[in-house]
Amino acid sequence: MNKFYHTLKTLFLLGWSIFVVFPFLWALSTSFKDANAITSGATYIPWVDFEPSTQGWTSLFTNGSQGINIVGPFIDSAAVTLIASLVSLILGTLAAYGLSRFEYRLGFVKNADITFFFISQRIMPPIVLAIPFFLMLKELGALDTIFGLVLVYVALLLPIAVWVMTDFFAGIPKELDEMAMTDGCSPIGAFFRVILPNSVPGLVVAGMFCLIFGWNDFFFAFTLTFTETQLLPVSIVSLNSSVTPWWSLSAFALISVAPLALVAIVVERYMSRGTMSGAIR
Amino acid sequence: MAKIVLENLGHSYLSNPKGEHDFALKPVNLTWEDGKTYALLGPSGCGKTTMLNIISGLVPPSHGRLLFDDQDVTSVPTSARNIAQVFQFPVIYSTKTVRQNLAFPLECRGMTPSKIKQRVAEVATLLDLDYALDMPARKLSADQKQLISLGRGLVREDVSAILLDEPLTVIDPQMKFMLRRKLREINRQTGMTMILVTHDQSEAMSFADEIVVMKDGLVQQSGTPEELFSQPQNDFVGYFIGSPPMNMITLEPNLGSLSTEAINLTKPLPAAMPVGNNVSIYQMGIRPEHIVMVDKESDSIGKGTIIKIEHLGVDGVVTLKLPTGVIIKAKTRKHTEMTLGDTFGIRVCKKNALLYIDGTLSSSLN
Amino acid sequence: MLQIDHLTTAKAKVSLDNVSFLFEAGNIYTILGRTGAGKTELLRALMGLNPLINGDIKLDKENITKRPIRDRNMSLVYQQFINYPHLSVLDNVAFPLRRQGKKKAQAQALASTMLTTVGLGDFLHRRPSQLSGGQQQRVALARAMVKQSRILMLDEPLANLDYKLREQLREEFPRLVADNQESVILYTTTEPREAMELGNTMIVMHDGEIIASGPPADLFAHPPTKDTASVISDPPISFISGFVRDQVLYFGEGQLAPSEGLQLPPDGPVTIALRPDAIEPGGAFTAKIGLSEFSGSQTIIHLDFDFGRAIMMVEGIETFKSGDNLSISIQAEQMMLFAPDGRNITLRDN
Numbered sequence: 001m002n003k004f005y006h007t008l009k010t011l012f013l014l015g016w017s018i019f020v021v022f023p024f025l026w027a028l029s030t031s032f033k034d035a036n037a038i039t040s041g042a043t044y045i046p047w048v049d050f051e052p053s054t055q056g057w058t059s060l061f062t063n064g065s066q067g068i069n070i071v072g073p074f075i076d077s078a079a080v081t082l083i084a085s086l087v088s089l090i091l092g093t094l095a096a097y098g099l100s101r102f103e104y105r106l107g108f109v110k111n112a113d114i115t116f117f118f119i120s121q122r123i124m125p126p127i128v129l130a131i132p133f134f135l136m137l138k139e140l141g142a143l144d145t146i147f148g149l150v151l152v153y154v155a156l157l158l159p160i161a162v163w164v165m166t167d168f169f170a171g172i173p174k175e176l177d178e179m180a181m182t183d184g185c186s187p188i189g190a191f192f193r194v195i196l197p198n199s200v201p202g203l204v205v206a207g208m209f210c211l212i213f214g215w216n217d218f219f220f221a222f223t224l225t226f227t228e229t230q231l232l233p234v235s236i237v238s239l240n241s242s243v244t245p246w247w248s249l250s251a252f253a254l255i256s257v258a259p260l261a262l263v264a265i266v267v268e269r270y271m272s273r274g275t276m277s278g279a280i281r
Numbered sequence: 282m283a284k285i286v287l288e289n290l291g292h293s294y295l296s297n298p299k300g301e302h303d304f305a306l307k308p309v310n311l312t313w314e315d316g317k318t319y320a321l322l323g324p325s326g327c328g329k330t331t332m333l334n335i336i337s338g339l340v341p342p343s344h345g346r347l348l349f350d351d352q353d354v355t356s357v358p359t360s361a362r363n364i365a366q367v368f369q370f371p372v373i374y375s376t377k378t379v380r381q382n383l384a385f386p387l388e389c390r391g392m393t394p395s396k397i398k399q400r401v402a403e404v405a406t407l408l409d410l411d412y413a414l415d416m417p418a419r420k421l422s423a424d425q426k427q428l429i430s431l432g433r434g435l436v437r438e439d440v441s442a443i444l445l446d447e448p449l450t451v452i453d454p455q456m457k458f459m460l461r462r463k464l465r466e467i468n469r470q471t472g473m474t475m476i477l478v479t480h481d482q483s484e485a486m487s488f489a490d491e492i493v494v495m496k497d498g499l500v501q502q503s504g505t506p507e508e509l510f511s512q513p514q515n516d517f518v519g520y521f522i523g524s525p526p527m528n529m530i531t532l533e534p535n536l537g538s539l540s541t542e543a544i545n546l547t548k549p550l551p552a553a554m555p556v557g558n559n560v561s562i563y564q565m566g567i568r569p570e571h572i573v574m575v576d577k578e579s580d581s582i583g584k585g586t587i588i589k590i591e592h593l594g595v596d597g598v599v600t601l602k603l604p605t606g607v608i609i610k611a612k613t614r615k616h617t618e619m620t621l622g623d624t625f626g627i628r629v630c631k632k633n634a635l636l637y638i639d640g641t642l643s644s645s646l647n
Numbered sequence: 648m649l650q651i652d653h654l655t656t657a658k659a660k661v662s663l664d665n666v667s668f669l670f671e672a673g674n675i676y677t678i679l680g681r682t683g684a685g686k687t688e689l690l691r692a693l694m695g696l697n698p699l700i701n702g703d704i705k706l707d708k709e710n711i712t713k714r715p716i717r718d719r720n721m722s723l724v725y726q727q728f729i730n731y732p733h734l735s736v737l738d739n740v741a742f743p744l745r746r747q748g749k750k751k752a753q754a755q756a757l758a759s760t761m762l763t764t765v766g767l768g769d770f771l772h773r774r775p776s777q778l779s780g781g782q783q784q785r786v787a788l789a790r791a792m793v794k795q796s797r798i799l800m801l802d803e804p805l806a807n808l809d810y811k812l813r814e815q816l817r818e819e820f821p822r823l824v825a826d827n828q829e830s831v832i833l834y835t836t837t838e839p840r841e842a843m844e845l846g847n848t849m850i851v852m853h854d855g856e857i858i859a860s861g862p863p864a865d866l867f868a869h870p871p872t873k874d875t876a877s878v879i880s881d882p883p884i885s886f887i888s889g890f891v892r893d894q895v896l897y898f899g900e901g902q903l904a905p906s907e908g909l910q911l912p913p914d915g916p917v918t919i920a921l922r923p924d925a926i927e928p929g930g931a932f933t934a935k936i937g938l939s940e941f942s943g944s945q946t947i948i949h950l951d952f953d954f955g956r957a958i959m960m961v962e963g964i965e966t967f968k969s970g971d972n973l974s975i976s977i978q979a980e981q982m983m984l985f986a987p988d989g990r991n992i993t994l995r996d997n
Contacts, residue, residue, distance in 0.1 A: 173727070173729065175725050175727065175729045176729060176731070178694075178696055178716075178723075179723070179725070179729055179731075180731075181715075181716040181717050182694060182716055182717070182719075182721065182722055182723050183717075183722075183742055183743035183746055183790070183794075184717045184743055184746030184747055185717060185746055186715075186717060189746075194731055194733075197733040198731075198732055198733050324809050324811060324812070325779070325780065325809055326779075423682070453681045453682050453837050454837060454838050454839065454881045455681075455877075455880075455881060455882075455883040458881070458882055458883055459883070461940070462937070462938050462940075462949055465938050465940070466937075466938065469969065480809040480810050480811070481809075481810040482810060482811075483810075483942055483943070484810075486940075486941050486942055486943065487940035487941060487942050487947065488940070506941040507941065507964050510941075510943065510944065510964070511964075520811075521811060523943055524810075524814055524943065525814070526814075568944065570943055570944030570945075571944070591843075591844045592843045592844070592863055592864045592867065593840045593843060593844060594839060594840060594843065594867055594879075594880065594881060595922060595923055595924045595960065612943075612944070614924065617864065617868070
């Protein structure tokens with residue numbers, strides 16, 4: 001009976017893994033194909049099914065008609081995502097700590113309402129925000145600049161940071177801050193000396209969400225940039241001209257997924273480690 | 282209702298235990314009769330919770346068998362074992378009334394409404410909660426909530442045993458007393474086997490017909506409270522049962538007998554252990570309750586000076602320093618009449634002075 | 648010296664109601680009360696963690712009611728074992744010293760000495776999470792004591808520990824706090840025995856008020872009110888209503904005309920309080936045995952009378968059968984009487 005379940009479980013997980021990994025394997029194999037190999041039906045294994053070519057990869061680092069240079073968009077994307085994530089994380093963590101430890105009252109508005117206000121910004125469909133953002137950036141002269149995009153992305157990522165960190169701080173016993181204060185810390189000192197060092201898992205999760213959403217955003221990058229600044233998701237779409245260079249597209253996709261995959265691997269060990277154990281029984 | 286037998290039952294969380302140390306619960310044989318109350322007693326990490334989890338079916342044991350009424354249930358899942366469990370913190374459905382709380386397990390089993398009504402009424406009477414049936418469960422006090430947790434187990438008619446996992450931890454001392462009495466009454470009226478896990482020896486002593494004392498995954502002694510109190514099998518049981526712990530006085534073996542300078546008490550040396558066997562440690566164990574303080578020194582076995590008096594209410598604990606520097610504790614009700622520095626004679630009934638060799642009760646001499 | 652006047656906190660499930668007291672330095676005060684009596688609220692109010700709506704806190708004549716928490720020169724040990732999870736045991740204890748501006752080496756040296764005192768000299772470089780519950784609480788205690796603050800507060804510090812560990816720490820407690828001779832020590836607990844064993848002065852709290860205070864043995868022998876008697880008795884005290892007429896005490900179908908040991912008040916209703924030592928086997932009253940349980944060398948017998956329930960304790964291990972009838976006597980010299988308003992009106996001949 002147990003053995004049967006075990007086999008069933010293994011088979012299911014195996015099937016699911018193939019389903020998940022297949023697109024990546026397909027993209028990898030396609031990135032080494034040339035036009036011939038692609039048009040002649042589905043093939044899988046290099047040297048056996050088709051003759052591999054590095055054209056897809058080299059095209060990403062050459063300018064001109066042969067392809068698009070990926071280096072510029074990669075740097076732009078990295079800059080916008082990192083700066084926006086960092087700003088969101090700092091502001092979000094401070095806001096979340098305040099919301100979890102102090103009681104605010106602005107007329108009838110209380111902590112829960114403020115938290116909802118933050119999160120509500122993600123309820124609206126992005127299309128509603130596109131035109132106002134466009135007009136605002138235009139007034140600021142920040143259209144098609146990294147600065148403008150950072151502004152917009154902070155507005156989008158801050159709710160995520162606040163949401164994740166409020167939840168995380170709520171799980172840290174408030175006795176820990178109180179103890180820090182009785183031990184001679186000011187309220188802000190308690191935050192930096194005691195709460196922040198114990199918040200690494202929460203910061204990692206919030207940071208990762210920010211990176212993922214920032215890095216993958218296409219819609220705002222598409223509406224708010226033209227030529228000067230170009231982010232990866234937009235450039236990938238611009239490859240899609242009359243004849244689609246599937247090989248370049250596949251290589252491009254793999255490169256743009258790589259940083260997030262790397263982040264996930266590094267971060268995974270932080271997330272599985274419960275550092276709060278021992279603070280409170 | 283069931284008799285529970287642990288047959289060479291042991292558990293290791295490792296897949297391939299090498300030695301004794303790898304066992305969270307070292308293999309043990311125990312038989313628990315139907316309808317009695319039992320306590321698993323020991324410090325944290327002694328294996329008592331592992332044993333409870335094996336009985337409830339949450340942990341499948343790595344070794345041995347578990348029998349309910351001679352039926353092997355070792356690999357039967359928890360849901361099929363008909364066990365009711367009460368945890369450290371009351372588990373109640375806070376949005377429901379007391380009545381709905383009690384009815385819930387029966388509704389889940391698809392019982393008819395009239396039958397449910399009857400069972401709930403019976404159990405409410407048993408728990409003295411009739412008056413509270415229509416109150417929201419969250420409004421009750423901690424001890425009443427604990428009764429509801431228990432009641433949700435009791436309403437099922439097929440329950441074979443009730444497992445209580447430190448259920449009195451969050452209850453105030455005086456209420457503990459009442460709740461304990463209630464549990465005993467329920468045991469008597471329903472005839473249901475109850476197994477209590479606790480670290481509190483006084484709780485175990487007053488609750489259980491039989492106590493299993495555990496330490497480091499090993500059952501140290503299993504017996505009635507009287508046995509554990511008057512005949513602790515080793516120094517750990519002597520320490521763990523009773524408050525303050527048993528006094529242990531070191532004895533020197535010389536010329537065929539054991540004696541101590543601390544008190545004038547000699548015992549013949551066991552024949553099997555010749556003098557000069559200085560590997561063994563001989564100790565005299567005397568319960569603080571068994572030390573009688575007398576004014577006259579003539580018929581006492583020693584004298585001691587009071588260095589500390591603790592008022593515990595009706596009782597008191599007096600710490601005595603003997604001329605040799607040995608310190609012993611005595612329990613008395615006369616503590617209010619004593620003052621620091623008083624000197625008393627000490628008297629101990631011979632049957633209450635037990636001999637321990639290397640920490641184990643020596644049966645040959647006691 | 649710590650003086651509190653009319654401390655009152657905002658109405659809540661548990662709140663302080665006009666609490667005043669004078670605490671002397673070098674004294675250990677045990678604050679006894681049931682869950683929800685206001686013990687924790689009092690400590691938190693002193694610390695500045697709970698806001699006051701009225702009242703003053705004076706430390707050596709200086710009003711500190713509005714002083715920020717970090718400047719109050721007080722320390723607090725929580726019921727839960729709270730330590731800084733990201734710091735080693737040594738750095739945990741050095742933390743408050745570092746905040747006082749001490750150099751790292753000096754702070755660590757002092758912390759290390761304190762940790763040796765509490766018996767953790769071998770665990771300096773562990774994280775709190777790698778210690779057992781009892782050891783974690785020792786770290787918290789060391790951190791609270793190392794500052795040598797004027798007020799040392801312990802909020803049910805042993806409540807989450809195993810029974811035997813509790814016994815051991817209670818035994819060690821006087822030695823552990825010996826370094827803090829100059830401090831006012833406040834120790835809250837729900838256990839009467841713990842309060843009596845550890846305190847020089849016992850303070851009884853009930854419903855957010857201090858209802859009695861004094862040396863533990865005196866309070867136990869002469870509780871000023873019925874509530875006090877009820878809070879400080881474990882095993883519980885039994886209350887029976889009765890009345891006095893013509894120097895005879897009536898309760899249920901029983902009556903008692905004490906010749907010595909107790910003087911009865913003038914005619915009127917009274918509440919009779921019986922501790923286990925007020926009832927002895929053999930005598931004129933009949934009770935049904937509800938349950939008998941074993942506790943160490945004593946047997947505790949729950950008795951059901953026609954006039955109520957009470958508990959008797961008999962030395963030695965005796966088997967009593969539930970449901971049987973037992974004749975008992977009630978000792979007038981151990982009995983206490985309370986007026987309808989709760990005052991203790993016991994009068995003994997001297």
